[in-house]
Amino acid sequence: MTDSASPNRKIHVPILTRVEGEGALNIVLGRESIERVELNIYEPPRFFEAFLQGRNHNEVADITARICGICPIAYQMTAIQAIESAWGICIPEPIYRLRRLMYFAEWIESHGLHIHLLHAPDFFGCASGLELAKKDPVSVQRGLKLKKIGNQVLELLGGRAIHPISLAVGGFFRLPRREELLQLVPHFEWGLQASIDMVRWIGGFEFPEFDSPTVYVALQNPKEYAIMNGAIASSDGATVDVGKYEQCFYEEHVEHSTALHAHRVGNPLPYQVGPMARVHLSYDQLSSTVRSLAEEIGWQLPSFNPYHSIIARGLELVQAFEEGLSILKSFDSKVEARVAYETAEASGCAATEAPRGLIYHRYDLDQSGHVCRAKIVPPTSQNQRQIERDLVQILPSMLAETDESIARRCETLIRNYDPCISCATHFLKVRRTKGVES
Amino acid sequence: MSKLPRFAVVKFASCDGCQLTLLDCEDELLALGEAVHIAHFAEASSHLEEGPYDIALVEGSITTPHDLERILQLRSMSRTLITIGACATSGGIQALKNFADHQEFLKAVYARPEYIQTLSTSTPISQHVKVDFELRGCPVDKVQLLEVIQAYLRGVRPKTSTESVCQPCKRRGTVCVVVAQGVPCLGPVTQAGCGSICPAFNRGCYGCFGPAAATNMMSLSESVLLQTMTPTEAGKWLRSFNGYSPVFASESLRLWPLTTSTKSQNNGGDTQ
Numbered sequence: 001m002t003d004s005a006s007p008n009r010k011i012h013v014p015i016l017t018r019v020e021g022e023g024a025l026n027i028v029l030g031r032e033s034i035e036r037v038e039l040n041i042y043e044p045p046r047f048f049e050a051f052l053q054g055r056n057h058n059e060v061a062d063i064t065a066r067i068c069g070i071c072p073i074a075y076q077m078t079a080i081q082a083i084e085s086a087w088g089i090c091i092p093e094p095i096y097r098l099r100r101l102m103y104f105a106e107w108i109e110s111h112g113l114h115i116h117l118l119h120a121p122d123f124f125g126c127a128s129g130l131e132l133a134k135k136d137p138v139s140v141q142r143g144l145k146l147k148k149i150g151n152q153v154l155e156l157l158g159g160r161a162i163h164p165i166s167l168a169v170g171g172f173f174r175l176p177r178r179e180e181l182l183q184l185v186p187h188f189e190w191g192l193q194a195s196i197d198m199v200r201w202i203g204g205f206e207f208p209e210f211d212s213p214t215v216y217v218a219l220q221n222p223k224e225y226a227i228m229n230g231a232i233a234s235s236d237g238a239t240v241d242v243g244k245y246e247q248c249f250y251e252e253h254v255e256h257s258t259a260l261h262a263h264r265v266g267n268p269l270p271y272q273v274g275p276m277a278r279v280h281l282s283y284d285q286l287s288s289t290v291r292s293l294a295e296e297i298g299w300q301l302p303s304f305n306p307y308h309s310i311i312a313r314g315l316e317l318v319q320a321f322e323e324g325l326s327i328l329k330s331f332d333s334k335v336e337a338r339v340a341y342e343t344a345e346a347s348g349c350a351a352t353e354a355p356r357g358l359i360y361h362r363y364d365l366d367q368s369g370h371v372c373r374a375k376i377v378p379p380t381s382q383n384q385r386q387i388e389r390d391l392v393q394i395l396p397s398m399l400a401e402t403d404e405s406i407a408r409r410c411e412t413l414i415r416n417y418d419p420c421i422s423c424a425t426h427f428l429k430v431r432r433t434k435g436v437e438s
Numbered sequence: 439m440s441k442l443p444r445f446a447v448v449k450f451a452s453c454d455g456c457q458l459t460l461l462d463c464e465d466e467l468l469a470l471g472e473a474v475h476i477a478h479f480a481e482a483s484s485h486l487e488e489g490p491y492d493i494a495l496v497e498g499s500i501t502t503p504h505d506l507e508r509i510l511q512l513r514s515m516s517r518t519l520i521t522i523g524a525c526a527t528s529g530g531i532q533a534l535k536n537f538a539d540h541q542e543f544l545k546a547v548y549a550r551p552e553y554i555q556t557l558s559t560s561t562p563i564s565q566h567v568k569v570d571f572e573l574r575g576c577p578v579d580k581v582q583l584l585e586v587i588q589a590y591l592r593g594v595r596p597k598t599s600t601e602s603v604c605q606p607c608k609r610r611g612t613v614c615v616v617v618a619q620g621v622p623c624l625g626p627v628t629q630a631g632c633g634s635i636c637p638a639f640n641r642g643c644y645g646c647f648g649p650a651a652a653t654n655m656m657s658l659s660e661s662v663l664l665q666t667m668t669p670t671e672a673g674k675w676l677r678s679f680n681g682y683s684p685v686f687a688s689e690s691l692r693l694w695p696l697t698t699s700t701k702s703q704n705n706g707g708d709t710q
Contacts, residue, residue, distance in 0.1 A: 017484040020454045045556060046451060046501075046532040055674070062644060066531045066679065069455020069577060113461060117482060128483030130471040141468075148464040159635035161462055162455040162577040163646070166639050174639040337640075411484070420454075 008035060011403045016411060018118040018128070020070050021421025025410060027395070034395045039388055039414075052374040057083050057169060057343070057365060064361070064376065065163045068420055070113070073106035073154070074354030075361075075376075076167045077228060082361045083169050086348025087341050094335040095171045096228075101327040102157050102167075103227050103352070104320035108150030108191070109161065110355035111275070111313040111320075114418045115198070116143030119310050122412045123205040139201050142194050146317065149187045153324070156180055171338035178333040185328050192321040196293060199314040203297030207307045210413075212390045214304060215269060216277035217382075219353050225285040225319055226278070227353045233281050234264075234271065235302075242351045245360050251377065262382040270385035273357025274417065275312035276303070290318050306390060306416040313418075343369030354379050356418050380419045387417050443492035443591060445474035447481070448512055450498030450505050451532055451560060455577040456523035457481055457497050463580055473591060489515025493590050496569075499525040499560045501532060506557070506566060513567035518590055521563045522583065524576035524679045528648055531576075533560040533682035537696060560682070571596060576646035576679040579631050599630050600651035603643050607634035615642055622663050622675070627653040627685070644678060649685035659693060669693040 013025040028036035048067055052060060060079045065072035077099060084091065091099075116139070117129030126132040133140035151161035156176055158164020166172050220239065221230030232248075233239045240248050251262050264271055280302055283291070294301075299311050349362035357379035364373040390413055398406045447457050461467065461482060477487040494516035500506055513519055524530050536559045563569055573586050573596075582598050589596035599606075603625035607614070615621040615637045623642030625634065629650040636643045649655075663672040673694025676686045 015480050015486060017480045017486065018482065020458075020481060022449060022480075047535060048531075050538075051531060051534045056671070059644075059675075059678070063531060063678070066453050066455075066576065069453040069458045072453075072455070109462075113458075117461060121484075127485035128476070128479075130468065130476065130483065131485075133468055133471070144464040144467065147462075151462055151464070159639055160577075160632070162458060165636050165641065168641075173641045408484075 009403065011407050013407045013411060016414060016421075018121070018411075018415055019419050019421060020068070021419070023419075023421050025407070025414070027391075027406065027410065029395070029399060029406075032399065034392060037388060037391050037395065039384070039391070049374045049376060052363075052371045055371050057363075057369045057371065060363065060371060060374075061167050061169075062163070062165070067376070067378070069162050070110055070420060071106055071354045071356065072163050073103055073158075073167075074352060074359050076164070077103060078350050078352045078354075078359050078361045079363070080167055080169055081228065081350035081352065082348045082363050083365065084341075084348070085350055086346040086363060086365055087344060089170055089339060089341045091171055091339060092335050094332045095337075097327050098157065098172070098175070098331060099167070100227060101153065101324050101331075102164075104324045104327075105150045105153035105157070107316060107320045107355050108324075109147055109154065110150075110418075111317050112143055112147030112150060114355075115202070115310055115313055115317070116140055116147070118418070119313075119415055120202075120205075122415060123310075139198070142198060146191055146194055146198065149184075149191045149321075152187065153184060156184065168338055170341050171336070173337065175333060175335070175337045176331075178331060181328045181331050181333075185325065188321055188325040188328060192318065192325060195314070195317045195321050196289070199293050199297060199311070199318060202310055202314045203299070205310070207305060209305070210307065210390075210394060211304045212306055212386075212393055214386055215264075215267075215271040216280045217264075217271045217273050218277040218281045218358060219351060220281050221285070223285075225282050225323070232351060232358065235277070235280055242349060242360075245349065245351060245377075246362070246375075249360075249377070249382075251381065262377060262385075270389050271382065272386045272417075273379050273382050274309065275316055275355075275357075276306070276309050277357060278353060279312040279315060286315065286319055287322050289322055290315050293318060306413065309416045309418070343367065356380060356420050357383065378420070380417075380421065383417050383419065387414055387419065390416075442473065442475040444477040444487075444490065446478035446489070446491040446494040446512075446516070448478065448494060448496050448508075449481070450496065450509065450526070450563075451501040452498030452523065452525040452530065454481065454497070456526075456575075456583075457495070459522075459578050459580050459583055460495075463584060466584060470587070491516045493518045493520065493587070495587075496521045496526050496563055497523055499529045499532060499562060500557070500566055501560045502556050509563060509566050518570045519563075519567065520571045520573060520586060520590070521569050522573045522575075522578045524574070524646060524648060525560075526563045527572040527574055527683075528680045529560045529562050529682035531679050531681075534677060535560060536682055537677060562682070573598065574629050574647045575631055579633070582631055601630050602626055602650040602653075603628045603630050603632070603634050603637075603647070606630045607637050610634055610638060612637045615640065616662055620666060622666055622672075624658070624676075626650075626662070627655055627658050645676070645686065646679045648680035648683045653685055655685060655689035656692075659689060663693075 009029045011027040016023045024040040026038040061076040064075040064079045121132045154161040158166045216235040219226035219230035220233035231239050345367045347364045351360045360377040362375040586596040616623045621642045624645040625643040628645045629647040631647050673690045676690035
């Protein structure tokens with residue numbers, strides 16, 4: 001417990017819970033100031049970029065999937081699109097739609113998990129989704145059922161929910177039959193209504209008042225809610241082609257830290273990727289159902305309150321069910337599963353919207369189709385600076401609270417970002433000391 | 439105090455996918471929460487208790503000096519320790535560094551390798567502590583995972599299949615991709631459990647459940663892999679998610695030997 005006579009209070013959260021991967025939080029507070037905030041990520045590094053060197057391009061999707069068990073599709077799809085872009089492979093529209101359905105399925109599974117089992121418990125003072133299920137069984141059971149539908153699509157299209165095996169450079173190894181897709185229609189019809197009810201449930205939560213001004217960065221595409229195709233837009237107005245990502249964003253290996261932190265060139269402020277960024281930058285591309293639902297629950301944009309991310313995830317779930325339903329009903333199974341291609345010495349990059357935000361891959365390939373060099377920027381390494389900034393901003397309002405309460409509230413704040421520490425292959429031990437002037 | 443068995447899920451170097459398999463048991467999760475006392479499952483609950491544990495599920499491999507300490511401690515607190523997935527049972531994809539120069543890998547990813555504290559190897563849990571049961575798969579299969587948990591709750595040893603991917607593949611009615619399409623496939627030497635999904639999707643098995651109980655690796659290489667692949671390609675292909683399992687590793691090394699420039703001599707616990 002806190003000794004009020006002591007000049008400094010040290011708060012240590014040894015294991016961040018209800019996040020993917022392993023991290024700790026260390027806070028040192030002075031009487032009226034924040035001396036230190038350390039987000040200590042001890043998830044071991046796994047060197048994916050190094051493993052990929054020399055591997056056949058056909059193995060890249062299977063290998064990069066293993067970066068994250070929660071969002072393997074994001075890794076597979078981004079890798080495959082980067083390789084397809086290197087060799088100028090154009091996939092037919094029906095294949096693109098089917099890939100989009102698969103990506104939506106991952107959003108359903110990942111958002112469904114985060115909303116019900118990881119995040120919502122915070123709004124009810126529960127330690128887990130299982131505890132929340134005792135208080136509010138209807139909502140948690142509905143959430144598990146929603147999440148399961150995402151996994152069912154992944155099992156049908158990809159063979160299994162975690163590390164699916166069907167995506168190939170040029171298309172798919174196998175396409176589903178039309179009747180297999182149609183069997184999912186009733187589930188999606190249920191899911192659409194259930195996800196709308198879920199957003200109404202979320203709309204009733206009590207959200208802490210906290211504004212953390214930020215720059216949102218996400219893919220943007222005038223034709224659709226951008227996931228796999230578009231330019232990289234920022235809420236401060238800048239829009240760049242994906243091919244210019246490395247000229248506009250860079251990663252830094254910070255001294256006294258082993259983290260690679262993502263920065264925007266010429267802009268010292270952190271930026272934020274993920275559902276909040278997407279909803280803000282592509283609000284007009286959300287369906288009318290989703291937009292009127294946002295209005296109905298009284299969510300006003302812009303919002304810079306990170307606790308609202310659960311609303312953004314909820315709205316994206318509705319979008320996923322509604323659009324997924326239309327893809328299921330209209331899929332044209334007469335298309336070839338894979339287009340033929342030839343390997344060549346070339347480089348290609350791609351960016352897509354993982355459940356947690358923008359993910360970027362680039363591959364330099366040789367004549368025989370082997371990887372010479374790979375670069376992967378996951379969403380969490382981009383959000384990390386924003387998370388740290390939020391912590392520094394919110395801590396002064398908590399100084400009068402007990403250590404336990406501060407620790408719990410800081411963890412809650414971190415959870416808003418659905419950080420995926422397993423994804424952040426780059427960062428190991430983030431010991432970031434921030435002197436804050438009192 | 440609760441009389442239910444004390445249940446823990448603990449993670450080491452991994453992608454989270456195997457413990458996610460537990461959270462993907464949408465129909466059984468709430469019942470599992472009734473059948474055990476979840477004492478430690480950081481991904482699912484903020485309520486964390488110290489050991490002892492009756493059943494500890496372990497995901498991930500050992501790659502740092504800190505994790506080596508943690509696994510020894512966990513073993514001493516756990517009555518039954520079950521490893522789940524390829525990382526925990528064979529070192530995982532990150533065990534590729536065991537075949538390579540560790541320092542070169544560090545340099546490829548980090549600008550300042552001197553700040554990274556990691557062992558030169560990624561090793562399975564069984565290399566460090568006694569393991570009561572190893573469940574294979576990258577990721578583990580949901581049905582097998584539930585079977586294993588249920589078996590230990592009833593106090594019996596689980597009976598997961600040790601046959602190869604080929605047997606369920608035939609039962610599934612899939613036309614053999616090797617015979618019909620000439621596609622290389624590791625099915626004959628890989629343990630079943632995944633549902634033999636890859637051949638059903640017109641591609642060869644890539645061995646994510648690790649070696650089957652009885653394998654003839656050299657025969658597979660000569661009669662299947664080397665029909666369409668060079669020895670280097672075949673050796674490289676065996677070196678993936680279970681590449682450090684002894685059966686796959688030795689055949690891979692036969693096909694694609696290490697040269698002195700690609701292998702660091704250091705196999706110990708070098709920390710910088």
